Amino acid sequence: MKILMVLTSHNQLGNTGLPTGFWLEEFAAPYFVFSDAGIELTLASPKGGQPPLDPKSDLPENQTPAMARFKKDAAAQKALANTVKLADVKAEDFAAVFYPGGHGPMWDLAESPTSIALLEAFYNSGKPIALVCHSPGVLRHVSYQGAPLVKGKHVAGFTNGEEEEMQLTKVVPFLVEDELLRLGAIYEKVANWQPFSVTDGRLITGQNPASSTSAAQALLKLMTVSESDSSMNSVQIEHKSYEMPPRDGISVAHFLTVADIDRSARFYEKVFGGRILSTGDRDGAPAYIQIANTWLLVNVGGGPTPDKPSVTLSVPNPDRIDGFMNVRVADIQACYELWKSRGAEFITEPIPKYGEIRCYIRDPDGYIIEVGQSTELKYG
Numbered sequence: 001m002k003i004l005m006v007l008t009s010h011n012q013l014g015n016t017g018l019p020t021g022f023w024l025e026e027f028a029a030p031y032f033v034f035s036d037a038g039i040e041l042t043l044a045s046p047k048g049g050q051p052p053l054d055p056k057s058d059l060p061e062n063q064t065p066a067m068a069r070f071k072k073d074a075a076a077q078k079a080l081a082n083t084v085k086l087a088d089v090k091a092e093d094f095a096a097v098f099y100p101g102g103h104g105p106m107w108d109l110a111e112s113p114t115s116i117a118l119l120e121a122f123y124n125s126g127k128p129i130a131l132v133c134h135s136p137g138v139l140r141h142v143s144y145q146g147a148p149l150v151k152g153k154h155v156a157g158f159t160n161g162e163e164e165e166m167q168l169t170k171v172v173p174f175l176v177e178d179e180l181l182r183l184g185a186i187y188e189k190v191a192n193w194q195p196f197s198v199t200d201g202r203l204i205t206g207q208n209p210a211s212s213t214s215a216a217q218a219l220l221k222l223m224t225v226s227e228s229d230s231s232m233n234s235v236q237i238e239h240k241s242y243e244m245p246p247r248d249g250i251s252v253a254h255f256l257t258v259a260d261i262d263r264s265a266r267f268y269e270k271v272f273g274g275r276i277l278s279t280g281d282r283d284g285a286p287a288y289i290q291i292a293n294t295w296l297l298v299n300v301g302g303g304p305t306p307d308k309p310s311v312t313l314s315v316p317n318p319d320r321i322d323g324f325m326n327v328r329v330a331d332i333q334a335c336y337e338l339w340k341s342r343g344a345e346f347i348t349e350p351i352p353k354y355g356e357i358r359c360y361i362r363d364p365d366g367y368i369i370e371v372g373q374s375t376e377l378k379y380g
Contacts, residue, residue, distance in 0.1 A: 001223055002040045004094040005030070006115065007083060008104030009045045011052035014171040021052030022102035025209045026132050029066040030098055030216035031076060037220055041079070042094070046108050046115070048085035054102045057209070066213075087114050091121035096223055098216065101133030101158070101209070106173055109138045116141050123149060123202060126276050130219040132197070132206035134158050137176040140183065145262035145279065151184035152266075154200040156207040162192045201269050202276075253288075253295035254325055257313040258365045261287050264298045267364050271342045272327075292327075318366030325369050332357050332373035 007027065013020040034041055045051045056062070070076050091097070097119070099105065109115045119142045122129050131138060136157035142149045157176040163169050180187050189207055190196040197206040197215040199222065206215035258264040261280050265287045268274040274296070277288040286299035301313040329335045332350045336359060340346060347360040347368075352375070361369040 001038075001096075002042065002094045003034050003219075003223075004089060004091075004097045005034075005041060005043050006086060006097060006099050006109065006118075007043065007045045007051040008102060008108055009047035009051055010104035010108040012107075013103060013168075014173075016171055019052065019055055020103040021054045022100050022104055023054055023057040023133060023209050024067050024070070025057060025062065025064050026100035026102065026135075026212045027080070028070040028076075029064065029212040030100065030132075030219075032066055032069060033213060033216035033220060034098075035076075039220070042089065043079055043083040044086045044089050045083040046086045046112060048083055048088075050081045051083060052104065054104070057102065062209075086112070086118070089118070091118055091125060091127065094122075094127070096128045096130065096219055097122050098219060099129075099131040099135035099138055100212070101131070101135040103134055103168070103172060105135050105138050106176075109135070110140055110173075119149075120144070124279060126202070126278070128202040128204060128219055128222045130204035130206075130215050131157075132212050132215045133208050134176055136205045137174065137179055140174070140179050147262070148183040148185075149203070150180055153185055153203055154188055154198050155180055155185045155203065155205045156188055156196055156198045156211070157205055158208060159189045159192060162208055165192060201266065251295065253297050255286070255297045255299070256363075256365070256367060257301045257315055258298045259300065259315050260364070261298055261300060263364050265289055267343075268296060268298075271339050271344045271361075315365045316367060318362065321366075321368050324360075324367065327369060327371050329371060329373050332359065332371060335371060 005027070007022045011019055011021050031041065058067070099109070115138060119129055119139065123144055134157070136155055139148075139150050157180055160169070160175050160177045163172065163175055169175060177187060177189070188196075188198055193208055193210060195207075195210040195214050197204060197211045197218055199218050202222070204215055204218045204222070206212060256264065265276050265279060268289050268291060269276055272291050274289045274291040277290055278285070280287045280299065284299070286297040289296040289298065301315060303312040304310060336346065336350050339361070345362045347362060350357045350359040350373070356372045356374050358370060358372045361371065363369060
């Protein structure tokens with residue numbers, strides 16, 4: 001697996017005349033988390049070459065084991081001194097991207113069209129992105145499906161209180177906490193300088209330098225789960241592989257007409273742990289979502305169209321349903337509690353019915369999802 005790490009090239013702390021750059025712990029700790037796991041790393045920065053180090057990050061009181069290890073690792077130092085230019089890397093060549101922080105990214109990466117396009121390319125292709133400390137602010141101009149990428153997502157980032165302790169609230173171009181809130185994110189934080197990272201789907205963010213390790217570990221965990229599957233779009237049943245799109249034979253998918261593709265995709269991703277394989281496009285292609293051993297296609301309604309000259313697709317009347325999706329589980333009570341905590345709207349709690357225990361969920365468009373656990377009922 002390959003991870004891209006993106007660092008700043010900016011070295012001036014506003015108009016103070018003081019130097020800035022990246023924060024050493026926020027590079028060193030993730031670097032060794034990834035390299036120790038056998039990840040192939042590429043380091044990039046807008047200008048290429050050696051990124052500027054914020055000298056404050058290397059003060060005696062800020063030393064960490066990862067920093068001490070870095071100073072003894074000639075290979076890591078050489079890699080850092082020879083970052084490639086950001087414009088020369090492509091999302092398609094990597095499984096994920098990680099942005100270390102420091103104040104520098106607030107000036108260059110946050111406003112860089114190259115960085116913005118790169119982050120959108122990673123996220124739109126279903127790949128995870130991770131940013132720590134000030135770098136979540138780099139998402140300020142990054143969009144997804146026409147809205148800020150962070151809108152409605154749980155995120156962390158350098159707090160206003162931490163910036164106040166640095167005495168830089170009047171120096172930085174914006175406050176990370178305020179900016180994320182302005183964009184509609186669900187901002188979370190803990191006490192100043194304590195480690196804290198948040199994972200929301202494919203977005204991982206960390207609060208401060210102490211959060212670098214946990215954010216990197218969260219990214220690695222997300223990638224490991226993906227790698228452990230035979231592939232992102234393949235399911236093995238007996239000795240056959242069912243893929244979307246299929247290489248041969250057939251694969252079965254369930255089509256849902258929805259009001260908002262992104263909202264529905266995120267619902268099935270968050271509640272059921274689905275994998276978003278594609279998010280549709282402006283030409284009308286649907287989004288594809290893998291859930292367990294099946295796929296969902298979600299798209300907005302409309303019609304008639306040349307291939308369906310007498311058919312109009314629309315979201316359902318939630319009180320008059322003529323079909324619904326069935327999900328069979330091994331432990332319905334555990335699923336009920338987990339999915340409810342993730343925001344699923346249950347019509348009832350699990351109750352016995354026809355040799356099973358069943359309950360029903362409504363999705364954001366009113367579709368019914370039956371959840372059942374077999375008790376007396378046998379199949380086949």
